[in-house]
Amino acid sequence: MAEWKAKADPTKEFFIDMITRDIGLDECMFDLLDNSIDGAAKQSGPDANGVVSLDGYSADISVHKDKFSIYDNCGGISLSDATEYAFHFGRRHDAPKDSERSIGLYGIGMKRAVFKIGKKINIKSSTKSKPEEAFETTIDVPEWAAAKDWDFTLKQLMAPNFVGTKIDVTELNEGASSEFSDSVFTNNLIADIGRYYSFFINDGFRINVNGNEVPSHIYGVKGGGEFEPYIDQYIDSETGVMVKVISGLAGSPPDDASDTSSTRGTDNWGWFVVCNNRVVLAGNKTDQTVWGENLFPGWHPQYNGFMGIVFFSSDDPRKLPWTTTKRQIDDTLPVYRRAVIKMKEATRPFLDYTNQRKTSLDAAKTKEDGAKVIKIDGVQVADLKPQSAPMKVPLFAAKPKVQMASIAYQRPVSEVKKVAEALGNSQLSYKQIGIETFEYFLNNEVDE
């Protein structure tokens, strides 16, 4: 019987297209930042108490219409790591561990990111211990794609005057160039980095975007007075993953959740999922966390003001529930499923609270304003001892029942807006405008 061979070698174009297709430009930046932070953590190492400080380490990102760069001072790539692992597509099984609680895991981040951004790539790296092994590589992507060989040539970099890694990309791909020219993109990038890397920035890592230092987003829930956050810390017995769940009141729930404005500016509410201090899901309001999941209530604007955050930490990043882009979670993993049960426990009292606060809105607001925001820090091994506390929220005595009527009517928006302005707040909800105008009539025209 005759036998033939069908060719199955992937073409490099297909390969490049495949690895870059499913990733956004912001995620490229995140992949590169993840590498920098892993480098910094490896350099710094834990102190006697197991605490890793990232003080003094930084990454400078610069995004422009015709050029992208990221320079860090996070230790650099050693020549042996570079020749054996760093440029390998996919992480080799024999690759050395990056650091305790590393956030890089698939060994694809850097290549995927730079291929997505542009066609001409220059990478320089230099370490403190072996400056003579500092190297540089220049990749012309179309040329590389046309060549048979998959390897990259590294050239020795003489007398390097830096320790760290410098990546420059020019001849940007059309999409990248277009996005990078838009200051809305840069503003969103800065806000997202502040949100996703908050815990590293708090640990001392500095990130600059086009010369502006990225401020860290502060995560916090209210405590003191009649509010206390839900806390549960445990070690997942099957995987050894350390899990910490915190939730509570972070802002004021809306007076009137049916108002359209209560669906805007809600980035800070919902569930946040964090793996090795890297925020993976932010402000989640879907069944990837608890909402509408297995008969649990779906998200509703009435729950604005709720924040829950769940940390997963492990020396082996493969045990954590994240995907390659680190912007999604693998919600089928048992370690995650077990945490979701706790997360539901951590959500339920808040939902009940938003229902009962409606009966005593003014009192509730006073108590909410009186409580202080407690900042949530990232998880350090040292402070992770099993611990748990239920959520505390104020209770309000049910008011004597008065028979109520609902009034609904339609008026032109232009007229309603004018009434809102006359009432002194152009942003008043329609419901509030109705109540205030009714009360005005009641007080002025109706006999007591």
Add this chain to the structure above:
Amino acid sequence: MSGSFESINYSVRPNKCVERKLIFEAFLQLSKTFNINSYRYVGMGSMWFTDFIMAHKNLGIDELVSFELEEFAPRAIFNKPYNSIRVHGESVSDGISSLNWTRESIVWLDYDSGPEGPAFTDMAYLSERIEPGSFLLVTLNAHLGRIPDRDADDNPLDRHQGLSRLIGEYAPTKIEFRRVTKNSYPDALADSAIKCIKSSFRKSGKKGEFLPFMNFKYSDNAPMITIGGIFVNDEIINKFKSNEYISSAEHLTEKLFEINVPPLTPKERSALDSMLPSKKITENDFTKAFGFSIKQKQLDNYAQFYKLYPNYGEFVI
């Protein structure tokens, strides 16, 4: 709802008048590189049509479209000075969707309102549809009082938050403008408007970009800004850049340029004119000569634009 035309005749505001003349002078100069007279002019002519008269008389544009709210449209139709002006009795947003945007146009959306009004939605909507070669100008009210200071539940909002409620991701960030104050707001608002136009055009997937070259701030009563620019592709950008007047005029830049001519009596004006042109009239010189003072900034601005300063008078027809 009353129209702003009921409270003011646009043509008697000296700074607005100077701005309008600067804008039409720029388009006249652009006629050297673009066939401006074959463009379509789209604006908000109100009852006075001052800009339409200039577009027709100075630039030779015949196709003129004015948006006017339906309830005022009959009065606008009565007042339109030329037969070829088409008054669209609809809101700007409806008007934008009913026009064909492959036609090269000069569009001036001259609002009385600020970011709280329909301006950002309109310019985003238009920028998604407009084609390279067209010009877009937008005038906005830059009074701080138009930024909401409380949300629907009466929780206080700072100005960044207030703007973000109105115009979302186009609002200035704390990195771009650390504080939004009386002085920085016109600049911040102009920046937001440019961001909105650039970003909306880019996201529509057309090749090219928005190139702003006008950014005026003036105040006859309320502080106002006007930003303006051209949508370009590779070919049009070269044509545009070859125009010497545009590339050399000091007042035509992406940076905020203040038009601040003083209100003057005819006698004061003649006295000042008699000292011009001159490199510099200092506040001291002026005070010495006339016994009262005018701010240096205003003297400089007048010296720059005295030829465009309007003449007012009463006449019987």
